[in-house]
Amino acid sequence: MxxxxxxxRRALARALTRIENGDLSVQDELRAAWSAxxxxxRIGVTGAPGSGKSTLVSALARAWRxxxxxxxxxxxxxxxxxTGGAILGDRIRMRELSGDPGVFIRSxxxxxxxxxxxxxxxxxxxxxxxxxxxxxxxxxxxxxxxEVEIARLADTVVVVEAPGMGDDVQAIKAGILxxxxxxxxxxxxxxxxxxTVAALQAALDLVPQTSGHHGVxxxxxxxxxxxxxxxVSVLQTTATAAEGxxxxxxxxxxxxxxxxxxxxxxxxxxxxYSQELRVRLREQLLLRALQIxxxxxxxxxxxxxxxxxxxxxxxxxxxxxxxIIGSEL
Amino acid sequence: xxxxxxxxxxxxxAGTPQPRLRILIAKPGLDxxxxxxxxxxxxxxxxxxxxxxxxxxxxxxMIVDAAAQEDVDAIGLSILSGAHNTLLPRVIDLLQAAGxxxxxxxxxxxxxxxxxxxxxxxxxxxxxxPGTPLEEIVSFVRARTAAHx
Numbered sequence: 336m337x338x339x340x341x342x343x344r345r346a347l348a349r350a351l352t353r354i355e356n357g358d359l360s361v362q363d364e365l366r367a368a369w370s371a372x373x374x375x376x377r378i379g380v381t382g383a384p385g386s387g388k389s390t391l392v393s394a395l396a397r398a399w400r401x402x403x404x405x406x407x408x409x410x411x412x413x414x415x416x417x418t419g420g421a422i423l424g425d426r427i428r429m430r431e432l433s434g435d436p437g438v439f440i441r442s443x444x445x446x447x448x449x450x451x452x453x454x455x456x457x458x459x460x461x462x463x464x465x466x467x468x469x470x471x472x473x474x475x476x477x478x479x480x481x482e483v484e485i486a487r488l489a490d491t492v493v494v495v496e497a498p499g500m501g502d503d504v505q506a507i508k509a510g511i512l513x514x515x516x517x518x519x520x521x522x523x524x525x526x527x528x529x530x531t532v533a534a535l536q537a538a539l540d541l542v543p544q545t546s547g548h549h550g551v552x553x554x555x556x557x558x559x560x561x562x563x564x565x566x567v568s569v570l571q572t573t574a575t576a577a578e579g580x581x582x583x584x585x586x587x588x589x590x591x592x593x594x595x596x597x598x599x600x601x602x603x604x605x606x607x608y609s610q611e612l613r614v615r616l617r618e619q620l621l622l623r624a625l626q627i628x629x630x631x632x633x634x635x636x637x638x639x640x641x642x643x644x645x646x647x648x649x650x651x652x653x654x655x656x657x658x659i660i661g662s663e664l
Numbered sequence: 665x666x667x668x669x670x671x672x673x674x675x676x677x678a679g680t681p682q683p684r685l686r687i688l689i690a691k692p693g694l695d696x697x698x699x700x701x702x703x704x705x706x707x708x709x710x711x712x713x714x715x716x717x718x719x720x721x722x723x724x725x726m727i728v729d730a731a732a733q734e735d736v737d738a739i740g741l742s743i744l745s746g747a748h749n750t751l752l753p754r755v756i757d758l759l760q761a762a763g764x765x766x767x768x769x770x771x772x773x774x775x776x777x778x779x780x781x782x783x784x785x786x787x788x789x790x791x792x793x794p795g796t797p798l799e800e801i802v803s804f805v806r807a808r809t810a811a812h813x
Contacts, residue, residue, distance in 0.1 A: 341732070341762055348735035356683040419684065420709035426730060427719035433726040440733055444714045446684065 338436060339466065347466055351441055354458045365458055368465030373604070375407075375464040376591050379486030381477035381511060382495030387521040389428035391495055391574040391583075392474050396432055398577070398584045404469035405437040409459055411452070411475045411485060414444040421445075425474065439468065454618075456485050457611050477511045486514060488607060490600060491590045493517045493583075496535060498527035504534045512538055515567055516590050519583060523571035535569050565593055624658055632657065685713040685809050688736040690722045692751040693743055700773060700794075701742040707798040708740075708805060724754040728762055736767065737809040740801075743773040748783065756787040768808045772796070 353361035382388050396406040410425040423442035432438045445452045463471045475485050486492050494515035520531050572579035594600030639645040689705045691698050705715045716734045768789040780791050
């Protein structure tokens, strides 16, 4: 396990702030860190508000710490769309991790723009990864598509559900079952837990399971498991009492091994890099395009759209054609 | 002025977020409730700031550790228990040891008038008694962090 000095932790915290602020000077740190990324197991944890995600993440971190691993937690909560402010309260549930030099917790607000957040979260996760944390947890509220995208920055996605939140299983309603590698019914000591497990298991039967790649024997995973791909399990935890958490730790380790052996892990990472590259390419092309067109060219196109003479797509195509000589409309 | 230079085009599309003030609100000591701290947290949130709220029963060590990881621009502490004369200077000392004496600390809760001068002397930037208008606290935070944002 790595050990960071107080000064190193502070420097890391400041770099994370510059990432959040879109301050390009942080590229120096990211550039230096980039080749060292990829060693951490990145785990996305998502679920409805009130499912006990933060408490579960805290219990997971404790279990990893007892096994001698270091843990970074990126806890993402929505910004107020009206004021842009946010109350980030996940640390309340992570009190027992406080003061542990092997744990680094950072709260992040979504700050409105989905594209901006996933780019910032990706860079933040990369920096934490490169700092040598064994586990990087990205925790988000699983209420909508944007959070789903962020959870996809992870190698392994855990979807957390709790009983007694109405008749509906929230994860099914939010459409986030498809992204789960592991499902957890937290607060399993509460009435209705078994019903929630059953509902999830029934819903899973309708979800297409990740297809496995074949081959590579001689690991803890049987050939049969590989042939069948990864089977999403429903685990039960009571995070407040650390019950079921060891089983979850083991399941996450098993998933990581499966990712490695099956080749799915590499495929996922390539997809993630491709997504990050596309986001950045789109951003850079737009910036360059606006520079080249200048304010007048852009404003002229905007007037055409506003006056009802061009659709936005037609206007954008014409602008693009002006930029790229020889291209067709 | 070209519409190009106005916010929405560059902001949303190019994903360049605006810097935001980040404020840690914590309750050191053994207080039983945190209504006051939550009211302050909401007021700062409504003023557009990002508030990292750590909840009850925080030791000075936990507070400074959190402030470092969250890279906050200011720290607000609420104390009702009467332990302010030991806890508040301890936070200041730990901040200094961590090289964070540039982070202003303000306090609220129940702090008798006669204790205020010594606490200010120890390095607390402001003390807000019960009934302080929220706008006053927001203005203070804005003024003391003006250089950060």
